[in-house]
Amino acid sequence: MSYAxxxxxxxxxxxxxxxxxxxxxxxxxxxDHKLVxxxxxxxxxxxxxxAADLILFLVSRSSIASEYIDRSEFQRALERHNxxxxxxxxxxxxxxxxxxLGALQxxxxxxxxxxxxxxxxxxxxxxxxxxxxxxxxxxGVESRKPASTWASKGLSGLPENVTKLCDRTRQExxxxxxxxxxxxxxxxxxxxxVVIEDxxxxxxxxVDRLYELRVAPLAVKTRGERRGSCLRATGMEYAYGSLxxxxxxxxxxxxxxxxxxxxxxxxPQGLLTNxxxxxxxxxxxxxxxxxxxxxxxxxxxxxxxxxxxxxxxxGSRTQWLVFLVFxxxxxDPRNARLREDVLTKLNRLFASDGRANTTPTTLGAPCLxxxxxxxxxxxxxxxxxxxFPIDSVRERNRLAQEVYADLLRTGEPRxxxxxQRLEQLRHKYLQTGTFQI
Numbered sequence: 292m293s294y295a296x297x298x299x300x301x302x303x304x305x306x307x308x309x310x311x312x313x314x315x316x317x318x319x320x321x322x323d324h325k326l327v328x329x330x331x332x333x334x335x336x337x338x339x340x341x342a343a344d345l346i347l348f349l350v351s352r353s354s355i356a357s358e359y360i361d362r363s364e365f366q367r368a369l370e371r372h373n374x375x376x377x378x379x380x381x382x383x384x385x386x387x388x389x390x391x392l393g394a395l396q397x398x399x400x401x402x403x404x405x406x407x408x409x410x411x412x413x414x415x416x417x418x419x420x421x422x423x424x425x426x427x428x429x430x431g432v433e434s435r436k437p438a439s440t441w442a443s444k445g446l447s448g449l450p451e452n453v454t455k456l457c458d459r460t461r462q463e464x465x466x467x468x469x470x471x472x473x474x475x476x477x478x479x480x481x482x483x484x485v486v487i488e489d490x491x492x493x494x495x496x497x498v499d500r501l502y503e504l505r506v507a508p509l510a511v512k513t514r515g516e517r518r519g520s521c522l523r524a525t526g527m528e529y530a531y532g533s534l535x536x537x538x539x540x541x542x543x544x545x546x547x548x549x550x551x552x553x554x555x556x557x558x559p560q561g562l563l564t565n566x567x568x569x570x571x572x573x574x575x576x577x578x579x580x581x582x583x584x585x586x587x588x589x590x591x592x593x594x595x596x597x598x599x600x601x602x603x604x605x606g607s608r609t610q611w612l613v614f615l616v617f618x619x620x621x622x623d624p625r626n627a628r629l630r631e632d633v634l635t636k637l638n639r640l641f642a643s644d645g646r647a648n649t650t651p652t653t654l655g656a657p658c659l660x661x662x663x664x665x666x667x668x669x670x671x672x673x674x675x676x677x678x679f680p681i682d683s684v685r686e687r688n689r690l691a692q693e694v695y696a697d698l699l700r701t702g703e704p705r706x707x708x709x710x711q712r713l714e715q716l717r718h719k720y721l722q723t724g725t726f727q728i
Contacts, residue, residue, distance in 0.1 A: 294322070298353060298384050321339045341371070350381045350392070355391070379395060382405075387404075401542070457497075482656070487630060489627075497664070498614055507573075510573045522549075523575050537580075541578065541592070545578070563609070569608060573612065580616065582618055594640055646659055647659075
């Protein structure tokens with residue numbers, strides 16, 4: 292634990308919070324409290340930073356101002372973190388400009404300083420809950436890799452072209468129909484969209500596609516020179532803990548994704564009345580959460596999201612489109628069942644057509660649970676190629692694999708893209724007698 296001596300009381304409280312883990316030998320805590328007279332304190336601290344699996348950096352104005360902490364502890368720890376040799380987690384104890392530390396995910400959730408909590412026990416509970424996942428990962432007992440990590444780090448460890456090819460036609464049609472219907476039935480209301488997919492489906496492709504092909508053109512058509520633009524914002528990785536912690540993280544995440552200071556309370560109404568944001572005709576925000584971590588509270592978060600947090604977000608001239616994406620890792624086959632369980636829970640909040648809060652008198656925000664994508668397997672490509680004038684099965688299979696791999700690289704996950712590419716290849720073959728991807 293790295294801390295400024297002005298924050299010694301916070302350090303001792305954190306040690307107390309984790310005391311049972313140390314007693315059960317889950318962790319071994321080292322602070323400079325263990326130094327004894329005669330020890331070379333600088334050498335000992337450097338050695339401990341170099342040996343630690345997890346480095347907790349207690350952040351305040353004092354720790355940020357300390358040249359020694361920055362040079363000998365924080366920078367040294369950050370280098371090990373970036374090399375994947377250790378985990379560095381900032382713990383915000385007092386209010387300060389901690390964002391200068393970089394893109395590290397901080398605790399408590401949302402970076403709320405411990406000193407700002409009405410009840411310190413709530414703060415330390417949130418810190419402990421957040422550290423549980425980190426420690427489980429380090430110990431190697433976690434059975435699933437967090438989907439949010441895949442989302443925030445671009446499928447780290449998994450090649451970008453290892454992606455399911457998906458037909459998004461039904462999803463796009465559902466989005467367009469809902470958008471038009473709600474613009475008529477509930478004008479001015481923020482529209483919410485819930486997406487449930489695994490990392491190989493790449494739900495970010497869906498949001499990108501809807502933004503580029505559906506939302507941006509709508510913004511251009513808007514009358515008035517000042518409001519013919521569309522703003523896209525992507526939320527930061529969520530902090531996980533209790534449901535209240537998730538809710539606070541969602542609130543902070545929304546404002547921070549738009550580059551705004553988080554007010555108290557963090558109500559969406561403050562966004563709708565923001566003068567700078569009102570210059571845009573459309574604002575699309577997507578926030579990705581780890582479906583595995585959140586499985587138990589997924590329905591509760593969605594219910595709060597549309598029936599409380601966004602319920603009164605009306606009256607803006609700007610059309611807000613908010614995507615809440617539940618992402619699951621494909622590495623563990625058990626997640627397929629977990630995802631189905633989450634869908635079963637969420638379906639109870641929506642009508643049979645996936646809609647909720649769609650009537651003009653509804654108090655909650657209009658919300659749509661988008662349908663699942665239609666996955667296109669390599670076999671589909673091979674089936675189409677079987678109708679091509681190629682006698683060799685080996686050559687057809689080779690061509691199928693090349694076409695599939697090429698489509699994955701282009702990021703065009705639609706059935707009609709597959710057929711269009713194959714049709715182009717067929718014409719080339721008729722003209723030249725060869726296939727060239």
